[in-house]
Amino acid sequence: MADPFKERLLVALKEEVASREPARPARSHRRKYALAAGFAAVVAGAAIVGVPMLGEDPAYAVEREPDGTIKVKAGFDIEPADAAAIQRKLEFFGVPAVVDLLRGGEDCAGPRGAYVGDEDGSPPDGFITQTDSGFDDDDWSHWNYRIDPSRLEPGQTLVWEIHTHGEGDSKGVTGDVWIVEGPVRPCEIVPGDF
Amino acid sequence: MDEVHPKDVGTDADAFERFYRAHYERVTRFIARRVDDPCTAADLTAEVFLAVVDTAHTYRPRKGTVTGWLYGVARNVVAEERRRRGRDLAAVRRITGRRLLDAEGVARMEERIDAEHAARRIVAALDGLPEKTRALLELIAVDGLTVAEAAAALGVTRVAASVRLHRARKTLAAVVEPEPVYV
Structure with missing residues (x-):
């Protein structure tokens, strides 16, 4: 049995889709839903051994695991110098990297180069995975990564765009991660969706 | 049913239709589990798919399945509606779902809500x-x-x-x- 509402709504929504610019949606919507859906994650808490930082709540951490993978962590309080330090440390561990820090409303113009990976630009499965360093009742949104450098081919570079945005309870840090084959375009800051 | 990838759903009407038909029942049932008024359910159904159109480009397979992502979107829409009603604020809607409802549509929505x-x-x-x-x-x-x-x-x-x-x-x-x- 046909559902008239379903068909009418489809027509209205398809008109909405057809009327849109092909490139990007309204900024307010992406920010709202991306944040609320949990792409934002406040990184807090556990001190990580081996971090060249003072204090108990490091803004970042990069450490190599016994299995050769590298754990990377970034927090909301990260500074531009920290992004540079992450890049240096990744390179020290043998991972060619470009790390950029972006604040709310900023984005890097894309593409940054020839992306390697899934059709949407995501790195191949297994290159980067989410990890937990622990959780507690008040903050179970730790967002840490584990990178497997053995999956990088010669000539490829890890590009990590760190975004901090929001404030108060909704503040967060997100990361766009790409693998680029060959040269990496410097980050040209353009208005962003977060 | 995860075979319809959200990629292009926000900018390609045909891709959107495939996604919509694959997920319509899932979305309406999700909403019917949370509201008991057919008009509100119609409004929220429209809002969820509008949010899908807006945010489809943010979906990343490595962050989870399409279903998980879609439920996250739907959950945010319902939560926002509740917050708004709690503050007695009227929604500004680009598509007002209830205006697309006729008697048959109301009956269908009520069936879902009853179920x-x-x-x-x-x-x-x-x-x-x-x-x-x-x-x-x-x-x-x-x-x-x-x-x-x-x-x-x-x-x-x-x-x-x-x-x-x-x-x-x-x-x-x-x-x-x-x-x-x-x-």
Whole structure:
């Protein structure tokens, strides 16, 4: 049995889709839903051994695991110098990297180069995975990564765009991660969706 | 049904139609488990798919399944509607779903709402729980998501979701035991 509402709504929504610019949606919507859906994650808490930082709540951490993978962590309080330090440390561990820090409303113009990976630009499965360093009742949104450098081919570079945005309870840090084959375009800051 | 990838859904009308037809029932049932008024359900159905159009480009396969992502979007839309109603604010809608309803549409929506009566009782029973616990339990116990899908919908890791679920089960038992619901 046909559902008239379903068909009418489809027509209205398809008109909405057809009327849109092909490139990007309204900024307010992406920010709202991306944040609320949990792409934002406040990184807090556990001190990580081996971090060249003072204090108990490091803004970042990069450490190599016994299995050769590298754990990377970034927090909301990260500074531009920290992004540079992450890049240096990744390179020290043998991972060619470009790390950029972006604040709310900023984005890097894309593409940054020839992306390697899934059709949407995501790195191949297994290159980067989410990890937990622990959780507690008040903050179970730790967002840490584990990178497997053995999956990088010669000539490829890890590009990590760190975004901090929001404030108060909704503040967060997100990361766009790409693998680029060959040269990496410097980050040209353009208005962003977060 | 995850074969319709959200890629291009926001900019390609044909891709959107495939996605819409694949997920329409899932979305309307999700909403019927949370509201009992056909007009509001119609409005929210439109809002969820508009949000899909707006955010489809943000979907990343490595962050979870399409289903998990879609439920995350739907959950945010319903939560926003509740906040708005709590503050007595009228929504500014680009597409007002209820205006597309005729008598047949209302009857269809009421059927879904009636069919989800038991689920709404569970949702209501969870109301007093902490928000994060409630959200996780709703998605798993009420909407039938896997732990991995619920984790993706909420933007947390599977491990964190599993731990939270373990704790929440004890709470849930205390909540529903006095008045068991058989489905």
